[in-house]
Amino acid sequence: MLLYQFRGQILIPTLARTEAGLLLSLDPVETMSACDFEALQQSLKRVLARGNPCTSHPPGGKAFPRDPVLKHAGIKSWNVFQQDAQLWTIGVTEQNFEIIPNRPREDRGFEEDPGRKEILPRSIGIEGLARRMAEMIRHDPAA
Numbered sequence: 001m002l003l004y005q006f007r008g009q010i011l012i013p014t015l016a017r018t019e020a021g022l023l024l025s026l027d028p029v030e031t032m033s034a035c036d037f038e039a040l041q042q043s044l045k046r047v048l049a050r051g052n053p054c055t056s057h058p059p060g061g062k063a064f065p066r067d068p069v070l071k072h073a074g075i076k077s078w079n080v081f082q083q084d085a086q087l088w089t090i091g092v093t094e095q096n097f098e099i100i101p102n103r104p105r106e107d108r109g110f111e112e113d114p115g116r117k118e119i120l121p122r123s124i125g126i127e128g129l130a131r132r133m134a135e136m137i138r139h140d141p142a143a
Helices: 037-050 068-073 078-084 122-139
Strands: 002-006 009-018 023-033 085-092 096-104 110-112 118-121
Touching: 002 068, 009 037, 009 068, 023 037, 023 068, 037 122, 068 078, 078 085, 085 122, 096 122, 118 122
Parallel strands: none
Antiparallel strands: 002 009, 002 085, 009 023, 085 096, 096 110, 096 118
């Protein structure tokens, strides 16, 4: 799962797995105020329930679909979005939630910051995950 913060909004796209095994952001994209804990909690529930649906591998080049996160952020340029966005990767295993903050890459894009990875037990539930994400969003030095 990917969770973006952009200009006071949280955006969580549905991640589909292509036939080639790649993850691709698709609609629906959950969008809410960064200050709305209840909406964050409900959105995390919906995204986890959707899982990673299967989709066909898209064509390359100019035919490659635009990331729907840009549309929901009201931005046309991925470069502009990346300048003001923070990103967290949330992994889910049978035992844990793994939250990995991402940092900007020097060339462009994001990369995971494994030194800041947090592992939380699944027993905290979605409410606990949402609470920790809300804390991280409020206190992220890059935010």
